[in-house]
Amino acid sequence: MAQVSSGGNDHTDRAAGAGASETRCIALVGPFGSGKTTLLEAILKRTGAIARQGSAGEGNMVGDAGPEARSHGMSVETNFAETDFMGDRFSFADCPGSVEFLAEMEHVLPGVDLAVVVAEDDPRKLPALQLILKSLETRAIPRVLFLNKIDKGSRGVREVLESLQPASSVPLVLRQLPIWEEGKATGFIDLALERAHVYHEREESTLVDMSDGDRARELSARFTMLETLADHDDALMEALLEDIAPDPELVFGDLVREVREGQICPVFFGSAEHGNGIGRLLKALRHEAPHVDRLRPRLEATGDGTQLRVMKTLHTLHGGKLSIARVLSGSVADGDVLQHRGGDARVSGVYCLFGQQAVKKAPAAAGDLVGLGRLDQVQTSEALADDKSFLPERTQANGAEQSFEPVLSIAVTAARSQDEVRLSSALAKLVEEDPSLHLEQSQNSGETRLGGQGEMHLRVAQERLAGKYGLTINVDAPQVPYAETIRQETSVRGRHKKQSGGHGQFGDVALTIRQLPRGEGVAFSDQITGGVVPKQYIPSVRDGVLEALQCGPLGFPVVDLAVCLTDGSYHSVDSSDQAFRMAAIMAMREGLESCKPVLLEPVRKVTLFCPSDTTARINAIVASRRGQILGYDARPGWAGWDEVDALIPEVEIGDLIVELRSATAGVASYRSVFDHMAELSGKAADLALRRAGKKAA
Structure with a gap:
């Protein structure tokens, strides 16, 4: 991956601060269809990591390279890629936008330094945008917003911003103004630097002179931006009140601080498809995205030594399990032994990630996002450290734990009986890769149920079973656990008598069956006196009653009733546990039929x-x-x-x-x-x- 110079059209580069050599991790998040994967592709092209920008239509992008993503034309899992920009290294995590795959984002977010929220001028996507911003705010993750598809918008950016603001609890602060020509955005004005640029197709923009009309628009928009920044800076507020031009260093310092502290969300715009606005966004990330040292307290990563957080788990066909983790401090190399809550694990390979590729690399340092080979007992969201005393008590940051309970389930069986064991193993791997899938063995029906976050979520899981593991499965709707009860009481007698040479079988019981209040379950008692049913046979009577209740007259388990053994008789030679169990079953089957089952x-x-x-x-x-x-x-x-x-x-x-x-x-x-x-x-x-x-x- 090549290092690319950005040219000299922007402000003099400021030092990124301590830890400038550390890799920063940026999440690309946003509603479905907003263009996150295209933005990643544009970033990789602009930074020289790829020679040509691919497209979703051609199916040749670094992200969404998996067969399921390309089949459906949407992100179904997080994709990772590294690149350099002006001497700084970045790892990007391109997260799915569909609500059915939001768990991917939730597991990645705790390990990132900043999120780029990709949005567009589409009011229908405002609730989805709010879902994503809410998750970022809950986790206190710094964020910027990239208003994509500026070439297709029909409204001014300030009007769009007003419509998006209800989705954000902090001010959306416009950092740029578009330059319009014949209704088309041909460039932008940087409100921090007060400079105008024109776009070039998939190339760096160039500096141009600002027209008088654009200058007036810029002054108004810049003052609005400074007013918002001044809400958190008394010195800037004083300068504005006294009509004094603020020091540029004060303005840039406020932008950096307020972004990192989550007090504002700066807004940039452009067109990922055409490569417009990419350079300005990258420069903002270079100067304003925090480093990993600010992330460690959020994840309770205290102490010295090596500490990591697992953000995703993959099972590769030939390389085994791969744990994608962020190095929070220290370093990790092939062969290192790391501690986790379940014990210790030895690293078998450290990998650099680029789309579907995982290439072995030298030891990883603080800030790096890497794949770690064969940590078989380590799960997604777990913390790792070289000293167990440094492991945090919680896996979730800021109490932002979110439970992804299934909202849709299917019952699955292998199409071929000989594949049952393989299916069980493959399902376990799917759930390990995606914890928002739920695997359950129903006690009532014996079904294997796979639960997920929606129709597409489960469809993708089925496609992975077929494509990745070569399994054909049968899918049915899960059985509903109906039950039945009774509406009236009865008394009944059951006698089991059989003679077939030698010892016979004899059991005789009298039972009363009555209703219990809803939810009381099943109760069994006896009122035997005089030994008409010997004590040693009463447990067998109970077993027979419970067995009969497993399937009542309507074909379902019977609940909310009480059964009492009131009388009976026995034979000193032919009576047995089996005989009394059968007598109880016969009595219950006859009695339940007459109890008006419901x-x-x-x-x-x-x-x-x-x-x-x-x-x-x-x-x-x-x-x-x-x-x-x-x-x-x-x-x-x-x-x-x-x-x-x-x-x-x-x-x-x-x-x-x-x-x-x-x-x-x-x-x-x-x-x-x-x-x-x-x-x-x-x-x-x-x-x-x-x-x-x-x-x-």
Whole structure:
């Protein structure tokens, strides 16, 4: 990767400060389709890391090089690349923008120094932008905003900024003004340097004289920028009040400090596709992005020695497991032994990352983002150190832990029975690579369930099973754990008698079956007196009762009832544990049929999160799925968002997320917990029974 000079058109380069030789890690984040991967490609071209800028249409970009990404034309995992700019080294992490893959971003963000938020003039993407900015703000990660596709915008940048500001809790500060010619942005004015530049297709911009009209626009916009900076600097505020031109060093110092402390979010613009605005963005990153020494306290990386944080896990087909980690302090080399919460691990190779390529490199130093080979027991988000006493107590920074509970699940089986073991291994690797996937073995149905963050998320997982591991799978909707209970009491007798030569079998029991309140489960007792059923056989009666309850008259487990053994008889020779177990089963099967069995369905308490202007639609969706709205309110800490609480039958939640996302431009989400079992009768019960392949009630 070549080092490229930026030319002499900008301000005299200022020293980047202590640690200038350290690699800085920059995340590229933003809503789906905003152009993050194209921006990475433009950066790599501008810095000389690649000879030609690729495009999504040609399928030849460094990022999104995986088969799933190219198949769907979208980022489905984080891509990494290193490059040099004016003597400074940067690692870029290009994160997916779809809400279904946001977990990728969440695991990467704690290890970066700054995030470039890529956005565009599209009001429909404002809620998605807010999701991303909220995550950055929660983690106290410095950020700048790059307004992409300036060549396609229909509004002025200040108008766009006003529409984007509600998504950010800190001021969006315009750092540039566009130069317009015939409605097209042909260049920009740098408000910090007060210089004008014209764009050149995928090349460095050049300095030009500012027209009188542009000069007036620049003075107004620059004063607005300085006013915002002065909110955090009394000296600058005093200069503005006294109408004194502030010292340039004061202005640049405030920009650096306020960006690093997260007090402002500077806004740059350009066109990644055409390579416009890239040089100005890179220079801002060079001067304003903090170094790794500011990151360490955020991750509780105290003490001396070597410390790292794992940001992503990959399983390569031929090289084994690769842990992508940021070196926070010290250095790491091939063969080093590192400590983690689960023990110790020996590094087998240190790699430089560039898209799909991983090339061995010399020992990594503080600031580097590297791949570490074969740390088999180390998981994503774990901390590593050469001294276990330096490991932080928490894996998440600033209490920003986010649980990615599944919102859509599928039941998976191998198409060929001989592939079951391979499927189990492949699924475990998928979940290790992507912790937002959830693998569960259902106790009720015995199904293997794979849960994810949406339809596309699970589709990509299936494609990886097929493409990467050569597995063909069958996919079904998970079974709903219906149950049944009884509506009336009964008394019943069961007798098991069999004679086939020699010792026979004899067991005789009398049972009473009665209802229990909902949620009480199953209770068994006995009222045997006089030894009519010997004590040693009573546990067998209980076993028979419980076995019969596993599948009631409607075909489901029976719950919320009490069974009492009241009477019986035995034979001194032919009675046995098996005989009494069978007698209990016979009695229960006959008794349950006469107790008016009724179907029970699981109902879950659901909290839905959505933009406020879509709440009415969300309420209608809930109602259409037999849901009961419990109430809704503003989502705490989220301007323009609501929380809706509801009770929804589990069978109706299956594909709920698909409809929610369709109604909210792809941003709605929910979490749910089991609440209670509810009686289901009539047509709804018949439909549920048919779906489950059971007989109608």
